[in-house]
Amino acid sequence: MTFDDVLTLLAAASITLGLSVAGIALGLPIGLGLALLRSARLPVLDQAIAALVSLVRAAPIVTLALFVFFVLPEAGLELAPIPAAVVTLTLNTAAFDCEIFRAGLAAFPRDQLEAASAYGLRPATRFRRIVLPQLWRASLGPLVSEMTIVLKGTPAVAVIGVVEITRAAGRIGAQTYEPLPPFLAATVLYTALIAVLVRGQRFAEARIARRYGYAVS
Amino acid sequence: MRIDSLEHRPGSGFRDDGRRAAPDASPDAPAVSARRICKAYGGTEVLRDIDLDVAPGETVCILGPSGSGKSTFLRCLNWLEEPSSGTVLLDGQPIGRLPGRDGRPRPMNARELAAARTRVSMVFQHFALWPHLTALGNVVEAPVHVLGRPRSEALAEGRRLLERVGLAERADAYPHTLSGGQKQRVAISRALAMRPKLLLFAEPTSALDPEMVGEVLAVMRDLARGGQTMIVVTHEMAFAREVADRIVFLDGGRVVETGTPDAFFTRPHTERAQRFLARYAR
The missing domain is CATH 3.40.50.300 (P-loop containing nucleotide triphosphate hydrolases)
Known part of the structure; x- marks a missing residue:
């Protein structure tokens, strides 16, 4: 493996990281929004979101990527590989985030909500001031777990021509006939990225436990 | 009716x-x-x-x-x-x-x-304090975010109310560090803060x-x-x-x-x- 190959892998790692960050950053608010819409139990919308979320959760990321890249243009939405990859990962993680937030909302202590209502907090204020600060803390573990899954799901978008870590490693291995070094390097890169996420989670959880005294899952 | x-x-x-x-x-x-x-x-x-x-x-x-x-x-x-x-x-x-x-x-x-x-304010059997806010934070939450009182004013009154129930020194404590009786006294201060x-x-x-x-x-x-x-x-x-x-x-x-x-x-x-x-x- 030459120095150029290392640079190629690092460039691919930045693609992996960029795609993951974009997907996670877009997926979180969308997932939260969907969970809130579902918790409002609006007649038709509720079933529609439930069906959509189930569909996206069931679809492998590869399938979803092919759908976004090849089928959406039929509906007039033509996307370059990178934006299509971001859309794919966003859709996928939003669906899972929705379920995580929904579980958090369902488990939220009723007495706290009641106290907030009794003191005149309107629904939006109540959500912003009482629910959200606790919801994200309680959901932190499952959310980080989902983030690592997104990161590890990025090789799936190679199918629409995005060169991320695994794809780059495969190419290098094919050119040099020595697959071990590039795939070893790829594994190290994934491990490093995920370690950063998990470290961040541990740090945040320790702070939360120290300050507020409630355990987070 | x-x-x-x-x-x-x-x-x-x-x-x-x-x-x-x-x-x-x-x-x-x-x-x-x-x-x-x-x-x-x-x-x-x-x-x-x-x-x-x-x-x-x-x-x-x-x-x-x-x-x-x-x-x-x-x-x-x-x-x-x-x-x-x-x-x-x-x-x-x-x-x-x-x-x-x-x-x-x-x-x-x-x-x-x-x-x-x-x-109307209510004091609940199980306190129903908000665990992510300090004692003082619980007391000033509704006055600031519902009544729109200036924060500094609400904080000053909140401290007075906590003092009134004997909890002046626990103003910055989070609910999980308080005893049941202390929690309920914070809850009473929270209720009073709405006047x-x-x-x-x-x-x-x-x-x-x-x-x-x-x-x-x-x-x-x-x-x-x-x-x-x-x-x-x-x-x-x-x-x-x-x-x-x-x-x-x-x-x-x-x-x-x-x-x-x-x-x-x-x-x-x-x-x-x-x-x-x-x-x-x-």
Whole structure:
């Protein structure tokens, strides 16, 4: 493996990281929004979101990527590989985030909500001031777990021509006939990225436990 | 059930004169005026035609066996429970339902209900503090984010209120570090911070260890003496006898007996109340 190959892998790692960050950053608010819409139990919308979320959760990321890249243009939405990859990962993680937030909302202590209502907090204020600060803390573990899954799901978008870590490693291995070094390097890169996420989670959880005294899952 | 045609039936409450339900608050409007409150869950009636007027400055204790409907009734007063029928006026103003365009009552929207609730504070059996906020943070939350008071002002008043309940040094503590009695005293400060016309206590000492009951009751006694209008659902008979201006005894979702603590505890005139008190005398 030459120095150029290392640079190629690092460039691919930045693609992996960029795609993951974009997907996670877009997926979180969308997932939260969907969970809130579902918790409002609006007649038709509720079933529609439930069906959509189930569909996206069931679809492998590869399938979803092919759908976004090849089928959406039929509906007039033509996307370059990178934006299509971001859309794919966003859709996928939003669906899972929705379920995580929904579980958090369902488990939220009723007495706290009641106290907030009794003191005149309107629904939006109540959500912003009482629910959200606790919801994200309680959901932190499952959310980080989902983030690592997104990161590890990025090789799936190679199918629409995005060169991320695994794809780059495969190419290098094919050119040099020595697959071990590039795939070893790829594994190290994934491990490093995920370690950063998990470290961040541990740090945040320790702070939360120290300050507020409630355990987070 | 029109709000402007409320009938005050004789003997139904305190100081009835039939003109208390005026739409705007007047200095002598009852702090709360509940009329014909009924509540049914499915086919089960838990409250049947309860009337209650509480004058400003009065302390009313609601007593009754478990399942008598006393907590449900209290929760109807701030509309945490929606009565099946009946009206509640807080300081002369309706809560929960308003006269609609056609004269028939319509439910309040979220904004109207939130506004109506700023006149009444509640202290809960299980404290219901917000765990992500400090003691002081809990106290100033609603004044700042509901009433729009300047934060600095609310913080200063919040510290005074915590001092009043003996928790000045715990202002920056998070709820999980406080004892049950301390939590409930923070909850009382939170209630007072709204400067409510009416303070509702839903079994405030029932979840406390016995040695912490006293510190909470002491704070409540001070409030009652200070002229705070209070309705207290409790099982603390000694407290009710000492502090209440009036006892309301519920059983089976009805007001069975009402009177001064002295009359109620020494010569209850209903057999139900006699039986209830006999259990506590033992």
